[in-house]
Amino acid sequence: MAQFPNKDHILVLGFAAVILLMPLWLQPFGAGYPDLLQKFAIFGLFAIGFNILFGMTGYLSFGHAAFIGIGSYTALWSFKLFSMNALLAIVFAMAVTGVFALLIGFIALRRSGIYFSILTLAFAQMCYNLAYSVLTPITNGETGLQLEQADPRIFDSAPVGDGLPLPDLFGMGLTGYNGFYFCAVVLIIGFYISVRLVRSPFGMMLKAVKSNQNRMKYTGLNTRPYLLSAFVISGIYAGLAGALMVVIDPLAGAERMQWTASGEVVLMTILGGAGTLLGPMIGAAVIKYCENIFSAFNQGVLNDIFGFLPDGIQGAWVSFAGLFVGSGWHLTLGVLFMLIVIFLPGGAMEGFQRLADWISARVGKATASKSKLNEQEGAE
Amino acid sequence: MDAVLLQLLNGLDKGGAYALIALGLTLIFGTLGVVNFAHGALFMLGAFCAVSFQNLLTLSKRVKDESVTFFEAYKEIPYLEIWFGDTGTLLIDMAVPLSLILTVPIMLAIGYSMERGLIQRFYKRTHAEQILVTFGLAIVLQELVKANFGANPIPTPAPDLVSGSANVGSWFGLGDNVIYPWWRLIFFGFAGVVIAGVFAFLQLTTFGMVVRAGMADRETVGLLGIDIDRKFTIVFGLAAVVTGMAGVMYAPILPPDYHIGMDFLVLSFVVVVVGGMGSLGGAVAAGFLLGILQSFASMTEVKAIIPGIDQIVIYLIAVIVLLTRPRGLMGRRGVMEE
Numbered sequence: 001m002a003q004f005p006n007k008d009h010i011l012v013l014g015f016a017a018v019i020l021l022m023p024l025w026l027q028p029f030g031a032g033y034p035d036l037l038q039k040f041a042i043f044g045l046f047a048i049g050f051n052i053l054f055g056m057t058g059y060l061s062f063g064h065a066a067f068i069g070i071g072s073y074t075a076l077w078s079f080k081l082f083s084m085n086a087l088l089a090i091v092f093a094m095a096v097t098g099v100f101a102l103l104i105g106f107i108a109l110r111r112s113g114i115y116f117s118i119l120t121l122a123f124a125q126m127c128y129n130l131a132y133s134v135l136t137p138i139t140n141g142e143t144g145l146q147l148e149q150a151d152p153r154i155f156d157s158a159p160v161g162d163g164l165p166l167p168d169l170f171g172m173g174l175t176g177y178n179g180f181y182f183c184a185v186v187l188i189i190g191f192y193i194s195v196r197l198v199r200s201p202f203g204m205m206l207k208a209v210k211s212n213q214n215r216m217k218y219t220g221l222n223t224r225p226y227l228l229s230a231f232v233i234s235g236i237y238a239g240l241a242g243a244l245m246v247v248i249d250p251l252a253g254a255e256r257m258q259w260t261a262s263g264e265v266v267l268m269t270i271l272g273g274a275g276t277l278l279g280p281m282i283g284a285a286v287i288k289y290c291e292n293i294f295s296a297f298n299q300g301v302l303n304d305i306f307g308f309l310p311d312g313i314q315g316a317w318v319s320f321a322g323l324f325v326g327s328g329w330h331l332t333l334g335v336l337f338m339l340i341v342i343f344l345p346g347g348a349m350e351g352f353q354r355l356a357d358w359i360s361a362r363v364g365k366a367t368a369s370k371s372k373l374n375e376q377e378g379a380e
Numbered sequence: 381m382d383a384v385l386l387q388l389l390n391g392l393d394k395g396g397a398y399a400l401i402a403l404g405l406t407l408i409f410g411t412l413g414v415v416n417f418a419h420g421a422l423f424m425l426g427a428f429c430a431v432s433f434q435n436l437l438t439l440s441k442r443v444k445d446e447s448v449t450f451f452e453a454y455k456e457i458p459y460l461e462i463w464f465g466d467t468g469t470l471l472i473d474m475a476v477p478l479s480l481i482l483t484v485p486i487m488l489a490i491g492y493s494m495e496r497g498l499i500q501r502f503y504k505r506t507h508a509e510q511i512l513v514t515f516g517l518a519i520v521l522q523e524l525v526k527a528n529f530g531a532n533p534i535p536t537p538a539p540d541l542v543s544g545s546a547n548v549g550s551w552f553g554l555g556d557n558v559i560y561p562w563w564r565l566i567f568f569g570f571a572g573v574v575i576a577g578v579f580a581f582l583q584l585t586t587f588g589m590v591v592r593a594g595m596a597d598r599e600t601v602g603l604l605g606i607d608i609d610r611k612f613t614i615v616f617g618l619a620a621v622v623t624g625m626a627g628v629m630y631a632p633i634l635p636p637d638y639h640i641g642m643d644f645l646v647l648s649f650v651v652v653v654v655g656g657m658g659s660l661g662g663a664v665a666a667g668f669l670l671g672i673l674q675s676f677a678s679m680t681e682v683k684a685i686i687p688g689i690d691q692i693v694i695y696l697i698a699v700i701v702l703l704t705r706p707r708g709l710m711g712r713r714g715v716m717e718e
Contacts, residue, residue: 060508107703114415114507115702118653122695125646129695134688259646263515270512323527331527334519341513342501 008195011277016188023177031289034176039288041183042244045190047268047280049237052194053230054266055275056203058210062117062262063104063124067235069131069257071097071242073138076145076252079167083155086167086174086182086247090240097239098232105231109224112213124259131254144253167247179248186244190237195277197233206230238265267337273347282348287333294332297325382549382557387675389548393564393633395671396571400626401648402655402663403578404619410595410658411615414499415507417514420645421521422487422620426627427636428525429486431534433479437472474539476632483628484621491620495613518641526638533635538563567629574622575664581618582660591615595658650698656711666709670694 018025022040026032050064074096075089082088108119131139139145147164156165167174174182197203209216209223216223246252255261264287272283302318302325309317324332344351405419440456460468471478498517502510537543542562549558582588594601594608602608627636634640651670655662676682678690689696701708 058508060511107699111702111706114511114657115653115706117511118649119699119702121646122650122698126692126695129691130688133691260642266512266515323524327531328523328527330519331523334516334523338498338513338516338520341509341516342498345505345509 034180037180040285041187043284044281046241047284049234050265051280053234056206061120063120065261066124066127067238068242071239072246072252075243075246080151090243093243101232101235128257273349276349279349294325294329391672391675395668399664399667402651402667404623406663407619411612418518420641421518422623423627424641426624427631429483430479430628430631434475487621487624488617491617495616533637535635536631538632654701656708659710662710
């Protein structure tokens with residue numbers, strides 16, 4: 001870490017460049033518009049945070065969506081009560097989610113394996129069910145929590161005009177590309193922190209706990225504080241992601257706390273490659289991209305694409321392909337996901353690794369060993 | 381008192397469904413050691429067996445409606461009614477119970493091919509990977525059903541004969557205030573019979589004995605020259621049948637839609653964990669226990685004391701049980717422990 005341009009710095013700078021230039025290079029893929037790019041950044045952050053727990057310690061949480069929800073509600077209440085400043089809302093959301101993560105983690109981490117998964121799931125379901133029923137004064141139940149003109153906003157001196165106020169950053173509006181760049185900067189900071197975490201002694205300790213917790217205990221190490229820290233950190237990432245969702249679109253509903261939302265982040269992490277630095281970001285982007293692209297397809301688009309086929313075949317093929325797109329894109333997701341878990345448990349990053357190995361094996365033995373070494377270091 | 385009896389019945393009913401699903405889940409876990417997140421999907425497939433059978437019986441022919449004279453009107457008459465008259469109408473009416481006949485072989489085939497095709501490749505993988513691949517499978521099955529049957533709940537009424545309510549109160553001399561739908565009583569009885577059947581099968585037959593021995597020590601049973609994998613495949617099929625039948629019989633109570641499986645999955649996992657991973661008796665006991673507790677928690681009197689308790693009682697119990705009795709109520713030592 002001593003000299004400046006080391007491998008990690010290059011990784012983070014490269015990551016930052018790729019993220020910040022997304023509006024340009026994603027244009028040809030039909031994804032260069034702010035709404036989708038914001039989603040990439042937010043869910044990337046969520047997945048990176050989830051990876052700190054799942055990828056590094058092996059503890060599979062099925063309740064991280066609860067933190068998204070808590071983060072969203074807190075941020076929105078900060079907008080309502082204090083100020084429309086996004087930074088303030090984010091800080092509040094992180095603090096409150098951290099407290100919740102501490103409480104839930106303290107209890108859930110008493111068990112490991114599937115019991116841990118069920119405990120986190122149970123807590124998340126409790127949050128979800130309560131948000132829909134008894135906590136309606138705080139969460140506004142099914143309608144979802146929204147801003148209102150009559151909100152106090154004690155730090156905002158300027159009176160609101162007609163319509164609802166929008167979140168801002170010290171006067172700068174956060175709609176469209178502004179919003180994306182705001183999320184992107186937060187994402188890059190989050191990524192940098194996660195790189196530093198992985199490289200730190202703390203990160204090494206988590207990896208040791210993952211590979212053999214019993215042995216770590218026998219050496220006299222109390223693993224609980226390390227696990228709890230990892231849980232709280234990843235919970236805060238989720239809360240941050242939840243807060244960003246509200247910054248972009250000031251409306252918080254309980255449905256984002258449902259357990260299938262927790263499942264989604266697991267899918268993202270696995271798809272990209274759990275335990276790798278870049279994997280979760282890739283997984284999140286791929287899933288959100290496919291969601292947007294595939295669900296926009298419909299019968300007409302398919303007919304255009306397969307128009308070159310003979311009529312009979314075209315009809316059958318379009319109705320078959322129609323299963324996988326539009327509202328049925330989850331089917332594509334499920335199939336893709338099963339294939340990944342069955343054939344490529346390391347996710348996309350393992351795929352790249354294998355591809356690189358294969359290419360280098362063909363290029364020649366002399367250069368092969370060198371590039372393989374480089375690739376391996378890059379994947380870690 | 382009336383309200384208490386009514387909630388008890390409600391609880392037994394819900395508990396019956398939980399117990400059946402959890403029983404299947406535990407059978408799979410106890411024998412194969414696989415955490416099956418696609419189990420809820422099996423429940424859903426069972427329910428949609430009933431829907432398909434109902435659709436099959438009501439295949440209709442479009443005929444001219446003679447009762448309308450001033451314009452051309454058509455109505456649909458099911459073929460069964462055209463061919464068999466009143467017998468056909470009766471058959472259509474009994475669609476749900478009759479579909480059990482179809483459900484058993486279908487679910488057996490689904491369970492068998494699921495185990496041979498996918499699950500057996502995951503015995504040696506980690507539990508996390510088992511959870512993930514079965515979760516993916518659940519999504520696929522769910523989306524296929526959605527593509528075929530649409531996203532809305534499909535009404536599958538119980539037969540007319542038992543569509544009314546029973547005056548349960550008078551059976552216990554409590555007056556006429558406690559009435560309860562016949563079909564729910566039938567479901568409860570059905571759940572009891574199936575549970576008893578599974579236990580009898582495991583306790584009284586040679587096959588069951590081998591399976592129980594295999595659950596206790598798979599390797600030794602294999603060394604004795606028994607093809608235990610084959611037996612376990614059949615157990616997987618059996619678990620699918622039990623769950624599928626629960627889905628069929630529950631369809632008139634809760635009209636099935638494509639995510640009914642996911643809804644029940646979370647609950648049934650909680651039930652299994654509370655009962656103790658790998659304990660069949662525990663799964664059944666915990667199923668009824670949680671069903672009854674949930675019903676009582678939804679009474680107005682209880683809700684007045686602790687608001688919101690009806691929404692979280694099951695999860696709360698799960699947390700408490702897991703923290704005080706790590707193996708669940710009746711779990712054995714050494715199951716799912718690091």
